[in-house]
Amino acid sequence: MRHTILTQSHQDLGHLARHMTDIMHRVLHSSFSTGQKPPDWVPAVDICEMCDHWEVIVELAGVRREDIEVYTENRHLTITGWRHDPTSPEKIGLHQMEIEQGQFRRRILLPAGVNDDAIAARYRDGMLRIRIPKR
Amino acid sequence: MAIIPWRGRTLPVATLASLREEMNDLLARFWSHTSEPFGLAEWSPALDVSETDDAVLVHAEIPGIDPKELDIAVVGDTLTIRGEKKDETEREGRNFHRVERRYGSFTRSLRLPTPVDAEHVTARAAAGVLEVRLPKKEEARPKRIQIKTD
Structure with a gap:
């Protein structure tokens, strides 16, 4: 009985793992197909x-x-x-760049x-x- | 063990994509703040420091701050900018669902790369960026050397 339950759980886990893999593939595929590259920065x-x-x-x-x-x-x-x-185009040096x-x-x-x-x-x-x- | 069958073909993917995008945004925001000195202040504005032939230029990100309320001082070779970003989340009748902006008072000090003429420092602000212009002392300006030809 106990053994059966374990097997059932393992099968469920197997299904879940396959579902997750499938979903991740689709997510990756969908983000590739939009052709958007990640932004350089993200505003608050x-x-x-x-x-x-x-x-x-x-x-x-x-x-x-x-x-x-x-x-x-x-x-x-x-x-x-x-x-x-934001800095001047005439700059001759840059000491700090946080923006x-x-x-x-x-x-x-x-x-x-x-x-x-x-x-x-x-x-x-x-x-x-x-x-x-x-x- | 109940596993809800995954029937949707487009909705879960769209939701996950949106979730993934939000996670990416949060991570990007997290990493972009790691260069800030932790623990010194709740927040401090990002600075760019550059140099032209005759001046040192400091640009500071001050969105939503009234530039008139800033305190800018040069003592010796150190520039200090003090100010406060007013907390909007405390206002009546507003229910905040997300707060990523940071509020409160800040002090940012900076060692200047060259000697400057503290009497002639100017500052102006546009579109939420403060520009402080510190003219270099004569001895710190580059001297161009003419090359003679025989």
Whole structure:
């Protein structure tokens, strides 16, 4: 009896392992097929709920407004863009480089019950604020 | 032992892909902060320090901070920037589901690479980046040497 249970568990585990392998392959395959390379840096995000809307706050210091793109697709909100080198092009030396530059991307699952046709974004002083009205 | 049959063909994959993306984002954010001095402050702004022919330039990431509230001082060969990022999460009627930004006061000091003229330091801020310009002392500026031809 005990033996049978063990065998059953082992079979279940075997199934589970095969399922996991299958899923991982699909995940890897799906991420390859999107052709997206990982971003150079990832901005910090706060997400806050208020009575009639949600607010997504993204820190994008030094990014120009025209270099930011915000879009929704498939129940996700994506914020992507580019940060150029903030230092002077006339520099003759660089002593410290902590501000990350290059492409950034952030993808956030939208909360349920929002009106994604009325999302508004504003950018000021390096802060992007995205307002997502509730339905 | 009950294992829920995996019937979905697209949804679990999409969810996992999204989960994976979130994990990658979190890891990337974790690693990007490892160069910061742990334990000294809750947070401090990232700095770029560069040098032109006639000045040392310091750029600091200060998103959401009013530059007027910063305190910038040069003493000897050290530049110190002090300030505070106001905590938004404490405000009434706001229910935060995710807080990755860091808040609080900070002090960041930096040994300057060359002697500077502390009387003529200027600072300006644009799009959440502070630029401090510290003119080099005459003796620290590069001297170009003319090459004569016979």
